[in-house]
Amino acid sequence: MTPSRPAAAAARTPQLKSVSLREQAREALRTRIVLGEIEPGQVESVINVATDLGVSVTPVREAVMDLANLGIVEVIRNRGFRVPVLTDHDLDEIFRLRTMLEAPAMSEVTELLDGRAIPEFRQLAEQITDAAREGDLTSFLDLDRQFHMGLLELLGNRRLVTMVSQLRDQARMRGLQKLADQGELTRSGEEHIEIVDAIESGDTELAAELMRKHLAHSRGIWAGRTEGDS
Structure with missing residues (x-):
C-alpha cells in the first residue's frame, strides 16, 4: 500500500486502521519508545496516547500491557506508564x-x-x-x-x-x-x-x-x- 504522506511525518501523528488496533498501537508505541520520542522516566497517560493515535483507550491499554510484559515499559497504577531510564x-x-x-x-x-x-x-x-x-x-x-x-x-x-x-x-x-x-x-x-x-x-x-x-x-x-x- 502506498502511503499518502512521508513516513517520517506519519510516524509523528499516526492514524491507525480499524483492524488489529492492539497490534498497531503496540508497534506505534514501540517505535516511539525506541526512537526516544517518549521521554524516559516521564509518566505517560494512556488516554493522551490514545487521543494522539486516534483510537479508543482499550487497544492502547492492551498494547501497554504487552510492552510491560516484555520489560519495555513500567505500568504506573491509575496514572499510565513509564519508559525506564536507560544507562x-x-x-x-x-x-x-x-x-x-x-x-x-x-x-x-x-x-x-x-x-x-x-x-x-x-x-x-x-x-x-x-x-x-x-x-x-x-x-x-x-x-x-x-x-x-x-x-x-x-x-x-x-x-x-x-x-x-x-x-x-x-x-x-x-x-x-x-x-x-x-x-x-x-x-x-x-x-x-x-x-x-x-x-x-x-x-x-x-x-x-x-x-x-x-x-x-x-x-x-x-x-x-x-x-x-x-
Whole structure:
C-alpha cells in the first residue's frame, strides 16, 4: 500500500486502521519508545496516547500491557506508564549480548546460503542507506529491524529471533537526528551492504566480523554519538 504522506511525518501523528488496533498501537508505541520520542522516566497517560493515535483507550491499554510484559515499559497504577531510564551500562549489556548472538549467527547464515544471492536483503540494505541519507529515522529503524531479524529468521531458530528482538526493543536512540545530519547513519547503512556482500561471497569469517564491527558502530549511534566521541 502506498502511503499518502512521508513516513517520517506519519510516524509523528499516526492514524491507525480499524483492524488489529492492539497490534498497531503496540508497534506505534514501540517505535516511539525506541526512537526516544517518549521521554524516559516521564509518566505517560494512556488516554493522551490514545487521543494522539486516534483510537479508543482499550487497544492502547492492551498494547501497554504487552510492552510491560516484555520489560519495555513500567505500568504506573491509575496514572499510565513509564519508559525506564536507560544507562550507558544498560546499552553496553544489550549490544554485548547482541554481538554474542548475531555475529556467530552470520557465519551460520553464510554457510547455510552457500554463496547464493540474497537480493531481498541487498534491497533492504540499499533502502536503509537511502533512509539514512534522507534523515528518515522511522524508515531507517523499521528497515534495519527487517534486515537483522530477517537474516536471523533464515536459521529457523525461533528463540534466537525472539531474544534479539527483545534486546532491540530494550534499547533507546538518543541524538539520532544529529548523527543523521552528520552522515553517520549513512555509513551505518552502507555497512549492511558490506554484510550482504560477505554473505553472498560465502566468507563465513568476514560475515561474522563485519556484523561484529557493525554492532560496535551501532552501539555509539544508539547512544547518540560517533565512534570518536567519549
